[in-house]
Amino acid sequence: MNQAENLVRIAQLSCGAEYSGIQKEIDSAVKQVNAVMVFPEVDISDIEAIEEEFGLKVASPDLKLMMARAKSIVTGKVHVDAVFVATCFRCAEAAIVRSEVRRYIHEKTGIPVISYSFTERTTAGTLLTRMEALTTTARRKSLLAREKQSGLTAGIDSGSTTTKAVVMRDNKIIGKGWVPTIKVLESAEEAYTNALKEAGVKREEIQALGTTGYGRFLIGEHFKADLVQEEITVNSKGAVYLAGKQKGTATVLDIGGMDNKAISVIDGIPGMFTMGGICAGASGRFLEMTAKRLGVGITELGALAIKGRQENVKMNSYCIVFGIQSLVNSLAAGSKPEDVAAAACHSVAEQLFEQQLQEIDVKEPVIMVGGTSLIEGLPKAVEELLKVKVIVPENAQYIGAVGAALLVSGFIAK
Protein backbone atom coordinates (compact mmCIF):
# COMPACT_ATOMS: atom_id res chain seq x y z
CA MET A 1 0.00 0.00 0.00
CA ASN A 2 2.34 2.60 -1.23
CA GLN A 3 0.77 6.05 -1.28
CA ALA A 4 3.01 6.94 -4.22
CA GLU A 5 1.20 4.37 -6.31
CA ASN A 6 -1.38 5.63 -8.74
CA LEU A 7 -4.87 6.36 -7.48
CA VAL A 8 -7.36 3.62 -8.32
CA ARG A 9 -10.95 4.57 -9.20
CA ILE A 10 -13.37 2.01 -7.81
CA ALA A 11 -17.03 2.13 -8.80
CA GLN A 12 -19.34 1.45 -5.87
CA LEU A 13 -22.48 -0.41 -6.93
CA SER A 14 -24.40 -0.97 -3.74
CA CYS A 15 -27.82 -1.15 -2.14
CA GLY A 16 -28.26 -0.30 1.53
CA ALA A 17 -24.66 0.59 2.41
CA GLU A 18 -25.42 4.18 3.43
CA TYR A 19 -28.52 3.12 5.41
CA SER A 20 -26.52 0.44 7.23
CA GLY A 21 -24.17 3.13 8.47
CA ILE A 22 -21.10 1.56 6.89
CA GLN A 23 -20.30 4.06 4.13
CA LYS A 24 -17.69 5.63 6.38
CA GLU A 25 -16.03 2.21 6.77
CA ILE A 26 -16.00 1.64 3.01
CA ASP A 27 -14.49 5.08 2.43
CA SER A 28 -11.89 4.47 5.12
CA ALA A 29 -10.85 1.12 3.59
CA VAL A 30 -10.44 2.55 0.08
CA LYS A 31 -8.46 5.51 1.41
CA GLN A 32 -5.99 3.11 2.99
CA VAL A 33 -5.27 1.51 -0.39
CA ASN A 34 -4.98 4.88 -2.13
CA ALA A 35 -8.22 4.47 -4.02
CA VAL A 36 -11.34 6.52 -4.40
CA MET A 37 -14.97 5.43 -4.65
CA VAL A 38 -16.97 6.74 -7.58
CA PHE A 39 -20.69 6.43 -8.20
CA PRO A 40 -21.41 6.10 -11.93
CA GLU A 41 -23.88 8.70 -13.17
CA VAL A 42 -27.07 7.43 -14.79
CA ASP A 43 -30.24 9.08 -16.09
CA ILE A 44 -33.70 8.23 -14.82
CA SER A 45 -34.47 6.84 -18.29
CA ASP A 46 -31.53 4.40 -17.87
CA ILE A 47 -33.04 3.14 -14.61
CA GLU A 48 -36.50 2.79 -16.15
CA ALA A 49 -35.18 0.79 -19.12
CA ILE A 50 -32.63 -1.37 -17.30
CA GLU A 51 -34.85 -4.30 -16.30
CA GLU A 52 -35.75 -4.94 -19.92
CA GLU A 53 -32.16 -4.49 -21.11
CA PHE A 54 -30.53 -6.49 -18.33
CA GLY A 55 -33.27 -9.12 -18.40
CA LEU A 56 -33.82 -9.18 -14.65
CA LYS A 57 -36.95 -7.77 -13.02
CA VAL A 58 -36.58 -6.63 -9.43
CA ALA A 59 -38.81 -4.80 -6.96
CA SER A 60 -36.21 -2.55 -5.32
CA PRO A 61 -35.33 0.67 -7.18
CA ASP A 62 -31.83 0.77 -5.65
CA LEU A 63 -31.13 -2.60 -7.30
CA LYS A 64 -32.32 -1.20 -10.62
CA LEU A 65 -29.89 1.65 -10.04
CA MET A 66 -27.13 -0.90 -9.44
CA MET A 67 -27.86 -2.60 -12.76
CA ALA A 68 -28.02 0.75 -14.59
CA ARG A 69 -24.67 1.76 -13.09
CA ALA A 70 -23.18 -1.57 -14.16
CA LYS A 71 -24.39 -0.90 -17.68
CA SER A 72 -22.82 2.55 -17.74
CA ILE A 73 -19.47 0.90 -16.87
CA VAL A 74 -19.86 -1.82 -19.50
CA THR A 75 -20.82 0.65 -22.24
CA GLY A 76 -17.84 2.86 -21.39
CA LYS A 77 -19.87 5.90 -20.25
CA VAL A 78 -17.88 5.81 -17.03
CA HIS A 79 -14.22 4.84 -16.75
CA VAL A 80 -13.17 2.98 -13.63
CA ASP A 81 -10.28 0.68 -12.72
CA ALA A 82 -12.22 -1.70 -10.47
CA VAL A 83 -15.74 -2.37 -9.20
CA PHE A 84 -17.07 -3.08 -5.69
CA VAL A 85 -20.55 -4.64 -5.64
CA ALA A 86 -22.17 -4.71 -2.20
CA THR A 87 -25.61 -5.42 -0.80
CA CYS A 88 -27.17 -6.21 2.56
CA PHE A 89 -26.48 -9.63 4.07
CA ARG A 90 -29.66 -11.77 4.11
CA CYS A 91 -31.44 -9.94 1.26
CA ALA A 92 -32.34 -12.60 -1.29
CA GLU A 93 -33.31 -10.21 -4.09
CA ALA A 94 -30.09 -8.26 -3.67
CA ALA A 95 -27.99 -11.45 -3.59
CA ILE A 96 -29.31 -12.43 -7.01
CA VAL A 97 -28.64 -8.98 -8.47
CA ARG A 98 -25.21 -8.77 -6.84
CA SER A 99 -24.12 -12.05 -8.32
CA GLU A 100 -25.45 -11.28 -11.82
CA VAL A 101 -24.05 -7.74 -11.88
CA ARG A 102 -20.64 -9.07 -10.91
CA ARG A 103 -20.74 -11.73 -13.60
CA TYR A 104 -21.96 -9.17 -16.18
CA ILE A 105 -19.12 -6.72 -15.52
CA HIS A 106 -16.49 -9.46 -15.30
CA GLU A 107 -17.53 -11.09 -18.57
CA LYS A 108 -18.10 -7.90 -20.57
CA THR A 109 -15.14 -5.83 -19.44
CA GLY A 110 -12.51 -7.86 -17.60
CA ILE A 111 -12.37 -5.06 -15.00
CA PRO A 112 -11.55 -6.57 -11.58
CA VAL A 113 -14.71 -6.83 -9.52
CA ILE A 114 -15.48 -8.08 -6.03
CA SER A 115 -18.74 -8.46 -4.22
CA TYR A 116 -19.58 -8.32 -0.56
CA SER A 117 -22.64 -8.71 1.62
CA PHE A 118 -22.48 -6.47 4.66
CA THR A 119 -24.16 -5.98 8.01
CA GLU A 120 -24.03 -2.91 10.22
CA ARG A 121 -21.05 -4.55 11.92
CA THR A 122 -18.87 -4.47 8.80
CA THR A 123 -15.71 -2.52 9.50
CA ALA A 124 -12.95 -0.98 7.43
CA GLY A 125 -10.64 -3.71 8.72
CA THR A 126 -12.87 -6.43 7.28
CA LEU A 127 -12.99 -4.67 3.93
CA LEU A 128 -9.30 -3.81 3.77
CA THR A 129 -7.96 -7.17 2.53
CA ARG A 130 -10.61 -7.25 -0.18
CA MET A 131 -9.92 -3.68 -1.29
CA GLU A 132 -6.18 -4.35 -1.22
CA ALA A 133 -6.62 -7.38 -3.49
CA LEU A 134 -8.93 -5.44 -5.79
CA THR A 135 -6.56 -2.51 -6.21
CA THR A 136 -3.52 -4.77 -6.58
CA THR A 137 -5.19 -6.59 -9.44
CA ALA A 138 -6.04 -3.24 -11.01
CA ARG A 139 -2.64 -1.59 -10.67
CA ARG A 140 -0.03 -4.35 -10.56
CA LYS A 141 -0.79 -6.56 -13.52
CA SER A 142 2.88 -6.65 -14.55
CA LEU A 143 3.93 -7.90 -11.13
CA LEU A 144 1.23 -10.58 -11.21
CA ALA A 145 2.40 -11.74 -14.63
CA ARG A 146 5.61 -13.08 -13.04
CA GLU A 147 5.76 -16.86 -13.54
CA LYS A 148 9.22 -17.73 -12.22
CA GLN A 149 11.07 -16.88 -9.07
CA SER A 150 14.56 -15.55 -9.61
CA GLY A 151 17.51 -14.70 -7.36
CA LEU A 152 17.47 -15.41 -3.63
CA THR A 153 14.21 -14.32 -2.01
CA ALA A 154 12.08 -15.16 1.01
CA GLY A 155 8.41 -15.05 1.89
CA ILE A 156 6.72 -15.06 5.30
CA ASP A 157 3.03 -15.84 5.72
CA SER A 158 1.80 -14.74 9.14
CA GLY A 159 -1.49 -16.62 9.39
CA SER A 160 -4.03 -16.65 12.18
CA THR A 161 -3.09 -20.18 13.25
CA THR A 162 0.36 -20.85 11.81
CA THR A 163 3.27 -18.83 10.50
CA LYS A 164 5.08 -20.13 7.44
CA ALA A 165 8.33 -19.01 5.82
CA VAL A 166 10.22 -20.13 2.74
CA VAL A 167 13.51 -19.26 1.13
CA MET A 168 13.71 -19.67 -2.64
CA ARG A 169 16.62 -19.58 -5.03
CA ASP A 170 16.35 -19.69 -8.81
CA ASN A 171 12.79 -21.00 -8.85
CA LYS A 172 13.34 -23.66 -6.19
CA ILE A 173 12.32 -23.84 -2.53
CA ILE A 174 15.51 -24.35 -0.55
CA GLY A 175 14.31 -23.72 3.00
CA LYS A 176 11.04 -23.95 4.91
CA GLY A 177 9.78 -23.03 8.37
CA TRP A 178 6.35 -23.71 9.88
CA VAL A 179 5.41 -22.79 13.45
CA PRO A 180 2.16 -22.12 15.31
CA THR A 181 1.32 -18.40 15.55
CA ILE A 182 1.58 -17.40 19.19
CA LYS A 183 3.17 -13.96 19.29
CA VAL A 184 3.12 -12.64 15.75
CA LEU A 185 6.67 -11.26 15.62
CA GLU A 186 8.32 -14.04 17.61
CA SER A 187 6.59 -16.73 15.55
CA ALA A 188 7.65 -15.01 12.33
CA GLU A 189 11.25 -14.76 13.59
CA GLU A 190 11.25 -18.46 14.42
CA ALA A 191 9.72 -19.59 11.11
CA TYR A 192 12.05 -17.33 9.11
CA THR A 193 15.13 -18.46 11.07
CA ASN A 194 14.19 -22.11 10.51
CA ALA A 195 13.77 -21.53 6.77
CA LEU A 196 17.10 -19.69 6.53
CA LYS A 197 18.83 -22.45 8.50
CA GLU A 198 17.45 -25.16 6.25
CA ALA A 199 18.45 -23.16 3.19
CA GLY A 200 21.93 -22.57 4.59
CA VAL A 201 21.86 -18.85 3.85
CA LYS A 202 22.27 -15.79 6.05
CA ARG A 203 19.51 -13.22 6.48
CA GLU A 204 21.60 -10.47 4.89
CA GLU A 205 22.05 -12.52 1.74
CA ILE A 206 18.31 -12.42 1.00
CA GLN A 207 17.81 -10.06 -1.93
CA ALA A 208 14.13 -9.36 -1.34
CA LEU A 209 11.50 -10.33 1.22
CA GLY A 210 7.72 -10.45 0.88
CA THR A 211 5.14 -10.76 3.68
CA THR A 212 1.50 -11.80 3.64
CA GLY A 213 -1.25 -13.04 5.98
CA TYR A 214 -3.00 -11.39 8.92
CA GLY A 215 0.24 -10.17 10.46
CA ARG A 216 1.70 -8.91 7.18
CA PHE A 217 1.89 -5.23 8.15
CA LEU A 218 3.51 -5.83 11.51
CA ILE A 219 6.10 -8.32 10.27
CA GLY A 220 6.54 -6.36 7.03
CA GLU A 221 7.62 -3.34 9.02
CA HIS A 222 9.77 -5.40 11.40
CA PHE A 223 11.68 -7.18 8.62
CA LYS A 224 11.66 -4.13 6.32
CA ALA A 225 9.92 -6.19 3.64
CA ASP A 226 10.06 -5.13 0.01
CA LEU A 227 6.48 -6.33 -0.59
CA VAL A 228 3.59 -6.46 1.90
CA GLN A 229 0.66 -8.10 0.15
CA GLU A 230 -2.75 -9.51 1.11
CA GLU A 231 -3.34 -13.23 0.76
CA ILE A 232 -5.86 -13.24 -2.12
CA THR A 233 -3.28 -12.12 -4.67
CA VAL A 234 -0.38 -14.00 -3.11
CA ASN A 235 -2.23 -17.28 -2.70
CA SER A 236 -3.62 -17.18 -6.25
CA LYS A 237 -0.14 -16.75 -7.59
CA GLY A 238 1.38 -19.32 -5.24
CA ALA A 239 -1.30 -21.89 -6.03
CA VAL A 240 -1.02 -21.82 -9.81
CA TYR A 241 2.78 -21.69 -9.51
CA LEU A 242 3.00 -24.76 -7.26
CA ALA A 243 0.38 -26.66 -9.25
CA GLY A 244 2.08 -25.79 -12.56
CA LYS A 245 -1.15 -24.25 -13.88
CA GLN A 246 -0.11 -20.69 -14.61
CA LYS A 247 -1.92 -20.39 -17.91
CA GLY A 248 -5.67 -20.41 -18.37
CA THR A 249 -8.39 -20.70 -15.79
CA ALA A 250 -8.18 -22.22 -12.31
CA THR A 251 -10.06 -22.12 -9.03
CA VAL A 252 -8.09 -21.76 -5.81
CA LEU A 253 -9.63 -22.85 -2.50
CA ASP A 254 -7.93 -22.03 0.76
CA ILE A 255 -9.65 -23.05 3.99
CA GLY A 256 -7.72 -21.12 6.58
CA GLY A 257 -7.64 -21.17 10.33
CA MET A 258 -10.01 -18.23 10.58
CA ASP A 259 -11.49 -17.66 7.13
CA ASN A 260 -11.84 -19.15 3.67
CA LYS A 261 -10.88 -17.89 0.29
CA ALA A 262 -12.36 -19.06 -2.98
CA ILE A 263 -10.66 -17.42 -5.93
CA SER A 264 -11.38 -17.69 -9.63
CA VAL A 265 -8.05 -17.22 -11.40
CA ILE A 266 -7.20 -16.44 -15.02
CA ASP A 267 -3.54 -16.67 -16.05
CA GLY A 268 -2.51 -16.45 -12.41
CA ILE A 269 -4.44 -13.23 -11.79
CA PRO A 270 -7.42 -13.29 -9.42
CA GLY A 271 -10.72 -12.49 -11.11
CA MET A 272 -13.71 -13.04 -8.90
CA PHE A 273 -13.13 -14.04 -5.32
CA THR A 274 -14.96 -14.45 -2.07
CA MET A 275 -13.55 -14.35 1.38
CA GLY A 276 -15.63 -15.82 4.18
CA GLY A 277 -15.07 -14.98 7.78
CA ILE A 278 -18.46 -14.91 9.43
CA CYS A 279 -18.67 -18.53 10.59
CA ALA A 280 -15.94 -20.57 12.28
CA GLY A 281 -17.80 -23.75 11.29
CA ALA A 282 -16.36 -23.36 7.79
CA SER A 283 -12.78 -22.92 8.95
CA GLY A 284 -9.81 -25.03 9.91
CA ARG A 285 -10.69 -24.38 13.54
CA PHE A 286 -13.70 -26.73 13.21
CA LEU A 287 -11.39 -29.54 12.14
CA GLU A 288 -8.92 -28.73 14.90
CA MET A 289 -11.68 -29.05 17.49
CA THR A 290 -12.90 -32.30 15.95
CA ALA A 291 -9.38 -33.74 16.06
CA LYS A 292 -9.05 -32.71 19.70
CA ARG A 293 -12.35 -34.36 20.58
CA LEU A 294 -11.31 -37.55 18.76
CA GLY A 295 -8.01 -37.51 20.59
CA VAL A 296 -5.91 -37.42 17.43
CA GLY A 297 -3.47 -34.84 16.11
CA ILE A 298 -4.71 -32.50 13.35
CA THR A 299 -2.23 -34.15 10.99
CA GLU A 300 -3.86 -37.55 11.61
CA LEU A 301 -7.46 -36.40 11.12
CA GLY A 302 -7.32 -36.48 7.31
CA ALA A 303 -6.09 -40.06 7.06
CA LEU A 304 -8.78 -41.09 9.53
CA ALA A 305 -11.49 -39.30 7.53
CA ILE A 306 -10.46 -41.08 4.33
CA LYS A 307 -11.35 -44.40 5.96
CA GLY A 308 -14.77 -43.20 7.15
CA ARG A 309 -18.19 -42.55 5.64
CA GLN A 310 -19.80 -39.22 6.44
CA GLU A 311 -23.27 -40.61 5.65
CA ASN A 312 -23.10 -42.67 8.85
CA VAL A 313 -23.11 -39.58 11.05
CA LYS A 314 -26.03 -37.18 11.23
CA MET A 315 -25.03 -33.57 11.69
CA ASN A 316 -27.70 -31.08 12.67
CA SER A 317 -25.66 -27.93 12.26
CA TYR A 318 -22.57 -26.43 10.65
CA CYS A 319 -21.98 -24.45 13.82
CA ILE A 320 -18.66 -24.90 15.61
CA VAL A 321 -20.60 -25.41 18.87
CA PHE A 322 -23.71 -27.30 17.81
CA GLY A 323 -22.03 -29.16 14.94
CA ILE A 324 -19.33 -30.44 17.28
CA GLN A 325 -22.11 -31.36 19.69
CA SER A 326 -23.69 -33.50 16.93
CA LEU A 327 -20.37 -35.26 16.46
CA VAL A 328 -20.03 -35.86 20.20
CA ASN A 329 -23.56 -37.25 20.33
CA SER A 330 -22.72 -39.58 17.43
CA LEU A 331 -19.65 -40.85 19.26
CA ALA A 332 -21.78 -41.43 22.35
CA ALA A 333 -24.26 -43.36 20.20
CA GLY A 334 -21.48 -45.64 18.98
CA SER A 335 -20.32 -44.00 15.75
CA LYS A 336 -16.82 -44.86 14.58
CA PRO A 337 -14.16 -42.11 14.92
CA GLU A 338 -13.37 -42.40 11.19
CA ASP A 339 -17.00 -41.71 10.28
CA VAL A 340 -17.03 -38.70 12.61
CA ALA A 341 -13.80 -37.40 11.04
CA ALA A 342 -15.30 -37.81 7.57
CA ALA A 343 -18.49 -36.03 8.67
CA ALA A 344 -16.46 -33.09 10.01
CA CYS A 345 -14.58 -32.75 6.71
CA HIS A 346 -17.83 -33.01 4.77
CA SER A 347 -19.45 -30.33 6.96
CA VAL A 348 -16.66 -27.82 6.32
CA ALA A 349 -16.59 -28.61 2.59
CA GLU A 350 -20.36 -28.39 2.29
CA GLN A 351 -20.49 -25.01 3.95
CA LEU A 352 -17.75 -23.72 1.67
CA PHE A 353 -19.71 -25.09 -1.29
CA GLU A 354 -23.03 -23.56 -0.21
CA GLN A 355 -21.83 -20.17 0.93
CA GLN A 356 -18.87 -19.28 -1.22
CA LEU A 357 -18.53 -21.42 -4.32
CA GLN A 358 -21.95 -20.28 -5.48
CA GLU A 359 -20.53 -16.80 -5.85
CA ILE A 360 -17.64 -17.58 -8.17
CA ASP A 361 -17.33 -19.51 -11.41
CA VAL A 362 -15.77 -22.82 -10.45
CA LYS A 363 -13.49 -23.70 -13.35
CA GLU A 364 -11.04 -26.59 -13.47
CA PRO A 365 -8.42 -27.22 -12.33
CA VAL A 366 -9.54 -26.80 -8.71
CA ILE A 367 -6.46 -26.29 -6.54
CA MET A 368 -6.69 -26.62 -2.76
CA VAL A 369 -4.00 -24.95 -0.72
CA GLY A 370 -3.17 -24.04 2.87
CA GLY A 371 -2.58 -26.31 5.83
CA THR A 372 -6.10 -27.75 5.73
CA SER A 373 -5.57 -29.13 2.22
CA LEU A 374 -3.23 -31.67 3.83
CA ILE A 375 -6.14 -33.07 5.86
CA GLU A 376 -6.87 -35.63 3.13
CA GLY A 377 -10.53 -35.98 4.01
CA LEU A 378 -11.17 -32.35 3.12
CA PRO A 379 -10.07 -32.33 -0.56
CA LYS A 380 -11.93 -35.65 -0.88
CA ALA A 381 -15.13 -34.09 0.49
CA VAL A 382 -14.73 -31.11 -1.88
CA GLU A 383 -14.22 -33.52 -4.80
CA GLU A 384 -17.41 -35.34 -3.91
CA LEU A 385 -19.40 -32.13 -3.70
CA LEU A 386 -18.02 -30.46 -6.82
CA LYS A 387 -17.63 -33.69 -8.77
CA VAL A 388 -14.25 -32.60 -10.07
CA LYS A 389 -10.68 -33.70 -9.38
CA VAL A 390 -9.03 -31.52 -6.75
CA ILE A 391 -5.31 -30.84 -6.99
CA VAL A 392 -3.30 -30.44 -3.79
CA PRO A 393 0.16 -29.32 -4.90
CA GLU A 394 3.34 -30.23 -3.06
CA ASN A 395 4.13 -27.67 -0.33
CA ALA A 396 0.48 -26.53 -0.39
CA GLN A 397 0.78 -25.45 3.25
CA TYR A 398 3.48 -22.91 2.30
CA ILE A 399 1.31 -21.31 -0.37
CA GLY A 400 1.39 -17.76 0.99
CA ALA A 401 5.10 -17.78 1.72
CA VAL A 402 5.89 -19.22 -1.73
CA GLY A 403 3.61 -16.70 -3.45
CA ALA A 404 5.28 -13.85 -1.56
CA ALA A 405 8.80 -15.11 -2.36
CA LEU A 406 7.83 -15.47 -6.03
CA LEU A 407 6.20 -12.06 -6.39
CA VAL A 408 8.89 -10.21 -4.46
CA SER A 409 11.58 -11.49 -6.83
CA GLY A 410 10.16 -8.88 -9.22
CA PHE A 411 11.54 -6.25 -6.83
CA ILE A 412 15.17 -7.41 -6.97
CA ALA A 413 16.10 -5.26 -9.95
CA LYS A 414 14.81 -2.21 -8.07
Next chain:
Amino acid sequence: MKVFIYPTNSLILSDLVERFGHEPLAIMSEIGKRVRTQGLDSPPLNITPEEPKLGLKYAAVEVPSGVRGRMALFDPLISKADAAIIVRDPVTSFGCMGCARTNELINFLIRAKKIPLLELDYPSTEEDAKEFVFKISEFLKSLKPAEEAK
Protein backbone atom coordinates in the same frame (compact mmCIF):
# COMPACT_ATOMS: atom_id res chain seq x y z
CA MET B 1 -52.92 17.21 10.48
CA LYS B 2 -49.67 15.40 9.98
CA VAL B 3 -50.02 13.45 6.76
CA PHE B 4 -47.64 10.61 5.96
CA ILE B 5 -46.94 10.28 2.24
CA TYR B 6 -45.74 7.35 0.17
CA PRO B 7 -43.43 7.56 -1.73
CA THR B 8 -42.05 9.48 1.20
CA ASN B 9 -39.73 11.59 -0.95
CA SER B 10 -42.43 12.64 -3.42
CA LEU B 11 -42.22 16.41 -3.90
CA ILE B 12 -45.61 16.44 -5.65
CA LEU B 13 -47.39 14.70 -2.78
CA SER B 14 -45.57 16.83 -0.23
CA ASP B 15 -46.62 20.00 -2.05
CA LEU B 16 -50.26 18.87 -2.34
CA VAL B 17 -50.47 18.14 1.39
CA GLU B 18 -49.07 21.59 2.22
CA ARG B 19 -51.44 23.36 -0.17
CA PHE B 20 -54.41 21.96 1.71
CA GLY B 21 -53.14 23.24 5.04
CA HIS B 22 -51.60 20.07 6.43
CA GLU B 23 -48.09 19.10 7.42
CA PRO B 24 -46.47 16.56 5.09
CA LEU B 25 -44.41 13.86 6.79
CA ALA B 26 -41.69 13.40 4.18
CA ILE B 27 -38.29 11.74 4.43
CA MET B 28 -36.53 14.90 3.26
CA SER B 29 -37.05 16.47 6.68
CA GLU B 30 -35.45 13.50 8.48
CA ILE B 31 -32.47 13.41 6.12
CA GLY B 32 -32.19 17.21 6.37
CA LYS B 33 -31.94 16.99 10.15
CA ARG B 34 -29.03 14.57 9.88
CA VAL B 35 -27.21 16.53 7.25
CA ARG B 36 -27.62 19.87 9.07
CA THR B 37 -26.89 18.67 12.59
CA GLN B 38 -23.39 19.53 13.73
CA GLY B 39 -20.92 16.66 14.02
CA LEU B 40 -20.48 14.74 10.82
CA ASP B 41 -20.32 11.14 12.00
CA SER B 42 -20.77 9.36 8.72
CA PRO B 43 -21.33 11.56 5.68
CA PRO B 44 -23.21 11.93 3.41
CA LEU B 45 -26.36 10.83 5.31
CA ASN B 46 -24.82 10.66 8.77
CA ILE B 47 -26.35 7.29 9.37
CA THR B 48 -24.17 5.30 11.74
CA PRO B 49 -24.32 1.61 12.71
CA GLU B 50 -26.58 2.78 15.57
CA GLU B 51 -29.50 3.34 13.18
CA PRO B 52 -29.86 -0.32 12.11
CA LYS B 53 -29.95 -1.12 15.84
CA LEU B 54 -32.75 1.41 16.39
CA GLY B 55 -34.54 -0.29 13.50
CA LEU B 56 -34.76 -3.44 15.64
CA LYS B 57 -37.93 -1.82 17.02
CA TYR B 58 -39.60 -2.85 13.76
CA ALA B 59 -37.67 -5.85 12.47
CA ALA B 60 -35.45 -8.53 14.00
CA VAL B 61 -31.78 -9.01 13.30
CA GLU B 62 -32.44 -11.50 10.50
CA VAL B 63 -33.86 -8.59 8.47
CA PRO B 64 -31.14 -6.90 6.36
CA SER B 65 -29.31 -3.99 8.00
CA GLY B 66 -30.32 -1.67 5.14
CA VAL B 67 -34.01 -2.24 5.94
CA ARG B 68 -33.47 -1.60 9.64
CA GLY B 69 -31.37 1.52 9.00
CA ARG B 70 -34.10 2.90 6.76
CA MET B 71 -36.74 2.07 9.39
CA ALA B 72 -34.83 4.18 11.91
CA LEU B 73 -35.24 7.11 9.51
CA PHE B 74 -38.95 6.43 9.02
CA ASP B 75 -39.72 5.81 12.68
CA PRO B 76 -40.50 9.45 13.64
CA LEU B 77 -42.67 9.85 10.53
CA ILE B 78 -44.71 6.70 11.19
CA SER B 79 -45.09 7.60 14.88
CA LYS B 80 -46.35 11.11 14.15
CA ALA B 81 -48.74 10.25 11.30
CA ASP B 82 -52.38 11.30 11.81
CA ALA B 83 -53.36 10.41 8.26
CA ALA B 84 -51.66 8.95 5.19
CA ILE B 85 -51.66 8.83 1.41
CA ILE B 86 -50.13 5.78 -0.28
CA VAL B 87 -49.56 5.81 -4.02
CA ARG B 88 -49.18 2.30 -5.44
CA ASP B 89 -46.62 1.52 -8.17
CA PRO B 90 -45.35 5.04 -8.83
CA VAL B 91 -42.78 5.76 -11.55
CA THR B 92 -39.25 6.54 -10.41
CA SER B 93 -39.52 10.27 -11.15
CA PHE B 94 -42.62 10.63 -8.92
CA GLY B 95 -40.68 9.48 -5.88
CA CYS B 96 -38.20 6.70 -5.54
CA MET B 97 -37.99 4.49 -2.50
CA GLY B 98 -34.84 2.35 -2.69
CA CYS B 99 -35.73 -0.89 -0.97
CA ALA B 100 -38.86 -2.91 -1.76
CA ARG B 101 -38.84 -4.76 1.57
CA THR B 102 -38.71 -1.49 3.53
CA ASN B 103 -41.56 -0.15 1.42
CA GLU B 104 -43.73 -3.18 2.16
CA LEU B 105 -43.07 -2.83 5.88
CA ILE B 106 -43.78 0.92 5.92
CA ASN B 107 -47.05 0.50 4.05
CA PHE B 108 -48.10 -2.32 6.37
CA LEU B 109 -47.33 -0.26 9.50
CA ILE B 110 -49.31 2.71 8.17
CA ARG B 111 -52.31 0.49 7.35
CA ALA B 112 -52.06 -1.12 10.79
CA LYS B 113 -52.26 2.31 12.49
CA LYS B 114 -55.93 2.56 11.46
CA ILE B 115 -55.62 6.27 10.69
CA PRO B 116 -57.48 7.99 7.81
CA LEU B 117 -55.82 6.54 4.73
CA LEU B 118 -56.09 7.08 0.99
CA GLU B 119 -54.56 4.38 -1.19
CA LEU B 120 -54.59 4.86 -4.92
CA ASP B 121 -52.76 3.71 -8.06
CA TYR B 122 -50.30 5.93 -9.87
CA PRO B 123 -52.12 7.31 -12.96
CA SER B 124 -51.21 6.16 -16.44
CA THR B 125 -53.34 8.56 -18.53
CA GLU B 126 -54.10 12.28 -18.35
CA GLU B 127 -57.70 11.53 -17.41
CA ASP B 128 -56.50 9.24 -14.60
CA ALA B 129 -54.11 11.96 -13.46
CA LYS B 130 -56.96 14.46 -13.04
CA GLU B 131 -58.92 11.88 -11.08
CA PHE B 132 -55.78 11.15 -9.03
CA VAL B 133 -55.32 14.79 -7.99
CA PHE B 134 -59.08 15.16 -7.36
CA LYS B 135 -59.17 12.14 -5.01
CA ILE B 136 -56.15 13.41 -3.08
CA SER B 137 -57.61 16.91 -2.74
CA GLU B 138 -60.98 15.55 -1.53
CA PHE B 139 -59.18 13.35 1.00
CA LEU B 140 -57.08 16.25 2.28
CA LYS B 141 -60.15 18.49 2.51
CA SER B 142 -61.87 15.84 4.61
CA LEU B 143 -59.10 16.01 7.21
CA LYS B 144 -59.09 18.63 9.94
CA PRO B 145 -56.67 21.47 9.11
CA ALA B 146 -53.32 21.40 10.94
CA GLU B 147 -54.24 24.34 13.22
CA GLU B 148 -57.55 22.77 14.23
CA ALA B 149 -55.97 19.37 14.83
CA LYS B 150 -53.65 20.97 17.42
